Amino acid sequence: MKARRALTRAVFGLTLLTGAATFGLSVDDGSRQETTDRALSVLLLTTLPLAVCFAVWSAGKTEDQLIAFGQNRRKSSLSRLGPLLLGLPLSAVVLSAAVLVWTRGPHDPSLAVDLVSTAPVALMAAAALCLSFVAIFEWFGSLGLLVLLLVLLTFGQTELLAAAALPSAHVRHLLGVGATLPFDPGWSMAALWLYSALAGWAWLGRVRP
């Protein structure tokens, strides 16, 4: 119940922030391509981590009382956080599509291609972020969430090669924004899958049955 409420609030906040940022960028002078790139960057690199952090913070603290009666803790954790892990990536896909349609206009000839190429990036970026935040919360609690958020919003936004240790650099590389990384974007997609798998493993490994 609390996870769904947290998801609803996080998606609402994410939509508002994305709408405000996209509106602000679209009234600025600049090419459509530039506006789209910047709006997608704001969505996936700034507002999405904020929303994920808020949602995990809100939903993660609830304690399933059935655990006391023999419920498997991993199963409980999956069912409790499942709505977030599904809902936030899907919301990211829908919002990135909305941003593309808004900034490009519905009649843009390359819109369909961009929609298809952006959807998996948004999906994997959100999945990697969600699982990272959940794993960090499980290991280090609320303080860990704040530290990860700060790291993503500061170090993760830099164009240093070392930032490739975080998902943000790979999302930028896949979007074609900022300094390019010295490898094929396919590797960045693989890196996002790897982050998700490692974070999922770290999360469920920490939760005792």
Place this chain on the structure above:
Amino acid sequence: MNLLLDGVVLHALGARAMPPLTFDLGPGTHALCLESGEAAAELARVACGLARAKRGRVLLGGDDPLGRPALRARIGSTHGGDFSALGGKPARTWFERAHALRASHGGTQGELLGLLSPERLELPWHELSLAERRAFELELALSLENPHAVWLSQAPRLAPEALDRVLLRLRQRAADGAVVVVTVSAEREAALFGDNVHLPRLVRRDAPGVTVQLVVERPREVAAELQGDAAVLSTQLDPSRPTVLLVRGTDQLALCRACSRAALARRCELSEMVLLPLAQAARRGSEAVAGGP
């Protein structure tokens, strides 16, 4: 099956001044004196495998209940849990869910003690009063028929008749081989709930000349069968008026325990039991005094 707490350190603010807790609790009733309610609730969660301790380990029959759902299913506990997750569904739904889960791990559901009326159980949990929520959690904990352990994070505060039923149930569980632990905040409660009393802090238990003041509302015959170095009291009292008894001994916990049992066994209504320093006790008037050594 023994419950071992080995050097357990808690996160709770109230537990920071406490030394690491180490207890090896065998079958029987145990009263654990803790002053901090927050620490008591966290200790219950740690001991029942619901939360991690800051340091130390908990073993029930040699296994850690934190990673063993089957062990957790056989522990009846109260820990100030929030049962609001079912929203508007009736509170009794928790009994059905608990029963299904416990049954899958070999636990059996016994009869309820009737601490809450069936009508109140039809209400959602969040509509129950604080006292009813506590009674509800107590029912959940004590309805498990074949527990390995029962851990109550707070001594039940109930009407005398309901308290008798709870005490009887706790003793039945202990007699069946369960480790029964009740966390209490006062030594007089410890005497009521536990045959074995554990004090995490160092307390002078052998301070000479301790006096227990008992205020008996409806006295009949009171006989305290104290052991060792404590006083022996056996007297006929006037049942028409409340009576104050001063019982003197050297071991305050033994005194409290014996007096509580004596009063319970004879269904005297014990309204107050206070440990008094000797000098203060001497100033008070008393109806009957049993002198110790």
